Amino acid sequence: MLVVPEREQLPVADARAGNAEAWTTLFRRYRLPLYVYGFELLRDEQASLDLVQETFISAFRHITSLRDDEKFGGWLFSIAHQKCVQQWRRQGREAELREELSPEPEAGSPDPLDVLLREEREAEFMKLLEKLPLPQRSALLLHYIEDFSLEEIARITETQVGTVKSRLHYAKRALRKLLEEDRL
């Protein structure tokens, strides 16, 4: 029962035609999710603001290359993700991008992300998110913020669907511990 935005009708075609109002609508819709994604990965306010700006400038310039208007959100996040990776490389954090994960996650475990968190657990949740390795954090954020499918997350992060599955599994396992503590 993840509460996510419905697949709303976005004025992507109008934006492609250069309609400023359509771009304003798109900006208002995605400014905060993009910022959250950027900040949680870069941990720097100015870099995150720059990320939102550069992502939208890139989107203005290359909107004609977007084939499917329905995929605007995923396309926008893939631009932002590429810029995050560039930033990590500039910061010499490439090692954090590599991870040792077993390819197949265990099956049948309940999904702890579909539950609600108590207010007093919010800070712990944010701390836990910060502790996750970058690839897992990235996959989890994309899952939380926009409820992207495994395929969409794989496309955005330029990885295999199986890898995304593993990353989400390990991230969820870490979160499950927090939730179990919450129940006690």
Add this chain to the structure above:
Amino acid sequence: MKTPREILLKRYRPVEPKLDRMWAENLATELQSKATPARENVFLAVGWTLWRELVLPNRRIWAGLACAWLSIAVLNLAFSEPATKVVNQSKPPSGEELRALIEQRRMLAQLIGPLSEPAYTLKRTAPGPRSDRVAQTSAA
């Protein structure tokens, strides 16, 4: 109780005014410049779009062009002759050619009369000894 999405968005909501200011100051201007292209640039933009959409991603076109250039290069190498020095030699006219020329001039003179000679011609002669010139003037 909140969803992870709600927690995340709520936490960063205070940054929204900054994002809006950034939109007004930088992005709206960038968009304005892109949204209203100059009339003369429209053809350029259409051409560029066609190039980018039709030609650039089409591997067949690039493969065809590569083949064409390759075959031109091969043909050029196969049929080119070794470079030879062409020396432009002007041969002196042979005796027969001279005779034919004289004959032609004679026939022309018979048909249209004698060719008018130039009023005077400059004779370039090598200067003689100074003593000879003095003798000629004194005789005159």
